Amino acid sequence: MAKLPLIVGLGGINAAGRSSGFHSYKRLVCDALQDDVMASTWQDLAQRMGLDSSDINADIIAQIKAGTLVRHATTFDPKAxxxxxxxxxxxxxxxxxxxxxxxxxxxxxxxxxxxxxxxxxxxxxxxxxxxxxxxxxxxDYPVSSAGNIPTGFDLDKLYNSRSHPRGLKLTVYGASDALNSLGVDWDSILTLINPDEVSVYAGSALGQVDENSFGGMLSAYFKGGRVSTKMMAMALAEMPADFINSYVINSAGTTGTNMGACASFLYNLRQGMLDIQSGKSKVAIVGNAEAPVETGVMEGFRVMGALAEDDQLKALDNSDSVDNRRACRPFSSNAGFTMAESAQFVVLMDDELALELGVTIYGSVADVFINADANKKSISAPGIGNYVTVAKATALAKAILGEGGLQHTFVQAHGTGTPQNRVTESHILSEVAASFNITNWPVTAIKSYVGHSMGAAAGDQLVASLGVWQHGWIPGIKTIDHIADDVHQANLNILTDHQFVGDKGQEMKAVLLNAKGFGGNNATGLVLSPQQTLMMLKAKYGASVVNTYQEKNSQIQQTAATADRNACAGDENIRYAFGNAVIDEAGVNISTEEVRLQGFANAIKLAQSNPYQDYS
Missing domain, CATH: 3.30.70 (Alpha-Beta Plaits)
Structure with a gap:
């Protein structure tokens, strides 16, 4: 029986704030949550933004709101x-x-x-x-809107990050945040598994593009600068995984990244899921970090007509000023998407190990479906592949949840805010809903809040979805005041306001995460709620095993909550160990049965039998 890949940790940072503790989610739905629930999030954001967190008052909250979500760009001055x-x-x-x-x-x-x-x-x-x-x-740049991380959050103060590209700084923070959310020390997990039973799939769709990486390397000669020894290596798209392995978790396990343009996070999630299901890994850290709010990158998208320009936004509002906050308007009258930066990571775990440790289960990955577009006129245009991925994910949801359970799912749409996306994606969702007799499918799109972080975008969707099962609200698309006439709405409920779906989101059994990438990279992931996941684990392992797990989990939750409170107060563990406990050839011991590595409690087992003996 295949293992069920459980989501037991999450972390990162985007325009809404820190992911662990569901603070970025809470920022999205702050107007629907009680003051006491929001208090820790306001404190956390104040800490990150360099504001006075000792007295969270109306003025501080106003500054926090102004310095988060999509807004006037902060990584460059659009006026100069x-x-x-x-x-x-x-x-x-x-x-x-x-x-x-x-x-x-x-x-x-x-x-x-x-x-x-x-x-x-x-x-x-x-x-x-x-x-x-x-x-x-x-x-004066034509685009002034962006989804930058909270204003004032200085990545350079986190650790010794000299000459690191911004995307790698985001990686170190995001991966550390995910590990801090576990409630279990990472080193204690390593004592229970072999060194090669860890997978890390992490990267960036665009690679590292700032002055410390590709941007500086490619422009140095033209600007009278010089190329440093670090630029080439640190620019590579898989470098987030390399940094995590070497400097964050000290891993000798499986590694890499699977790139699929704007669907890259789901591509990596699928790789981690497959490793857990097959038993190749007991733990998988998957994610993406992207820092593309650079004018050189943005110009490439702008000249394609993909970005929402200031003059277009003014025309939509019949105004002389730009409403940066409402730059991204999925499924409404719109002009283009809004570039954003983000780092999002989740920790997947083998179900048996998770029950043994007692780690908190935030949900589970049922499957991720990937299909290409086949032949089409333009490589950047949408095609037929996304019909296939959404249909596959919906069919699996029906198979797991039943006909009635399928009505209790919702969709995190790709929802870029472009005129083409609003038509094509809404038609896909409407057609699938009709085919599976879904009558009122809730659809939301959180790019309206945090912008489009390219390869990390589906990670933004996943973190926001997991928050629904903690606080009960599906974030609505609050940047729009109407649905465009050409949007397909049959069988869909495109949310223009937050929707309450029960205490801890109990009315929703699963979410479909949808992503569409340039070149025909389509992915749809089916993620099951923690309640649905526990019910399935009980059916597999029995009630007594799950009851024992829940007893262990109470202490884990307390430990994780303490770590979160400390982080809100400014005390968080940034994991970055450069040059510590380096293993060289003297630390490797090989026999015919195993490989032992210095510093690891367990050995890597070597094959002793022919897995293809039936072919002999």
Whole structure:
């Protein structure tokens, strides 16, 4: 019988705040929750944003709200984006002359330049004819909205992060946050499993793109800079997994990333799920970290017509000012998506190990379905693959939950806020709902709150969905005031306000996470509620085993709650161990039965039998 991959930890950071403790979720539905429930979240956000957390008053809450969710971009100044203009200088009555340090002379002196020494270090340059130059400028960028992490949250203060790309800083924080949420020390888990029974699937869809990585490396020569030794290695798309293995959890297990554009998180979730189901791993850390709020990256999407530009938003509102907060408007009159940054990680665990440890079960991954679009006119346009993935996930939900249980599911739509997405995705959901006799399928889209974090986007969806089973509210799409005329609504309930679905969300048995990526990368994941998961575990292992688990879990919950309270007060454990307990060849002992590694309690077992003996 396949193992059920349980979600036992979650962590990260996006425009709504910290993921563990469900603080980012609570920020989404803050207007529906009681003051006492929100108190810890306001304190946590105040800590992260460098505000006074000792006296959370109305002014502090107003500052927190203004500095979170989609808003005016903070990683760059949209009013002063550095730009270089090409120009040709033409001499007047006299040749063009200027002074220059000899060290700054070009390696190849242009044929129309004449040099005259001024002293040992300086020359006068005389140019006969035209002179091509680049003139430094600063432009008003057409897009000013973004889903940046909370204003004031200084990633550089977390750990010794010198020269690390922003996406890797987000990785270290997000992975640490996920491990802190477990309520069990990571090293104690390692004593119960073999070193190769850990999987890490983490990456970024775009790679690392800032000045410390690809951005700096590719532009260095053109800007008179230099390429550092770290840029190439740290720019790679799988580097989040590499950082987690080496510096966060000290793992010698399976590693990598599976890329599928904006569906990448679900691709990685599927890899971790398969490792747990097959028994290859007992624990899998999966996730994505993305830091694409860079004008070079944004320009690539903008010229495709994908981003919501300021003038378009003004036209939608018939206004002279931009409403940055409402830049992303899924399923309504809209103009494009809003770029965002995020790091989201979940810890999956073998069901037997989870019951033994007593870790909290936040849900389980039933399956993730991935299908391509086949032949289509444009590689970036949506196609037929997403019909297949949504239909497969819905069919599995029906098989697990039954006809009646299927009515108690909801959908986290990809919901980018583009005119094309609102038509195509709503048609897919409406058609599937009709085919499976779902009469009023709740549909939401949290990109309206946190923007589109590319490869991490489905992680944002998952964390928000798990929050529903803690506090009972499905976040509605609050940035819209109507559904567009071309949106398909039959059999759907596209939520324009928060919907209460019972204490701890008990009315909802599962969620479908939907993601559509450029190039035809479609993925839909089916995630089961913690209540549904426990019911299935009871059927498999018996009531006595689950009762014993719940007794253990009470202490685990207390430990995790203490860690969360400490983090809200500013005391959290950022796991980053560079150069600690390094294992070299002297720490490896190999026999025909096993490989033993220095510092690990258990050995890696080697194959002793032929798994293909039936073919012999």
């Amino acid at each position: 984006v550095p730009f270089q203009r090409k120009a040709k200088l033409t001499a007047g009555a006299e040749p063009i002359t200027f002074q220059l340090k000899k060290s700054k002379l070009p390696h190849t002196i242009p044929a129309n330049w004449s040099l005259t020494d001024i002293d040992n270090k300086t020359v006068t340059v005389t140019v006969e004819g035209d002179f091509d130059v680049l003139i430094n400028d600063a432009i």
